[in-house]
Amino acid sequence: MSSSRRELKPDIDVIIVHYHAADLVREAFAHLQRDAAHNDLAIRILVADNGSTEDERRTLESLDLIHIPTLRDAGYAGAINAAFPHTTADCIIVMNEDVMVQTGCLRLLSDALNSGAAVAGPEFAWDYDGLFLLPCTEERTRRNEFLRVAGNRSVSALKRARDRWREHARIHWRATQTIESAALSGALLAFRRDTWTTIGPWDEGYHMYFDENDWLARARAAKLRLVYVPSAK
Numbered sequence: 483m484s485s486s487r488r489e490l491k492p493d494i495d496v497i498i499v500h501y502h503a504a505d506l507v508r509e510a511f512a513h514l515q516r517d518a519a520h521n522d523l524a525i526r527i528l529v530a531d532n533g534s535t536e537d538e539r540r541t542l543e544s545l546d547l548i549h550i551p552t553l554r555d556a557g558y559a560g561a562i563n564a565a566f567p568h569t570t571a572d573c574i575i576v577m578n579e580d581v582m583v584q585t586g587c588l589r590l591l592s593d594a595l596n597s598g599a600a601v602a603g604p605e606f607a608w609d610y611d612g613l614f615l616l617p618c619t620e621e622r623t624r625r626n627e628f629l630r631v632a633g634n635r636s637v638s639a640l641k642r643a644r645d646r647w648r649e650h651a652r653i654h655w656r657a658t659q660t661i662e663s664a665a666l667s668g669a670l671l672a673f674r675r676d677t678w679t680t681i682g683p684w685d686e687g688y689h690m691y692f693d694e695n696d697w698l699a700r701a702r703a704a705k706l707r708l709v710y711v712p713s714a715k
Contacts, residue, residue: 492526494518494588494672495569497576498547499561500531504538506579511545513582521589528568530561558668559684559693566678574678577670582610583715590714591672594660600677600706601698603666604714605654612715618654619665619695620647654710663710664702668694680704 496514500507507529518525527547532555534542542549552564562576573592587604594602606616632639654665671694681700684693701708 492524492571494525494573495571496527497565498529500529500579501533503579504541517588520585528565530565557689560686563683572675575672581670587714594711595674599709601673601708605712657712660709660711664698664708
């Protein structure tokens, strides 16, 4: 990104949550920069640093990003909350340090938000070729939770839970266009600034896991539009 574009309000602010994995941040940073340049997007990358050695900090500070030490292991939610006040873009992306976006991902997620979605999530794969897809996030509903518990006691309940999960997964794996879904992964989420204004920060009571489930449930309760974008990878 040129210095003149850095001085402008970015199209996207990207918050990477870091914990002792500076080499992964460097790789994720390169993928983000490559995608942004390909799509002529002005991005600003912020790293919320939950833990780093002196060598790791030097690695982070050698990159063209904003380094934000949380001074504690604040968890995913705490790191996002610490970094958000440093953002100015209307489109925010939060992500793990081990996520490597492919070309087009940032533009597709940004377009989904500009088209009215409050939160958008991409498709995830284990490999760069996208042959092995990660399971989509489970639906956290009372009925599904009941079936999981009942499955420990009943084979028929276990089968119903399994069949329900498979159908849920197939809908996402077979999607070729954007669909409405709250089954998004906190590993990378894009959202509008006014989404944060509406539902507030992430709940730091969830130090690890279920933090995105809670935040997305609050977004859904506020009648906001959540979408899964399978073309964004």
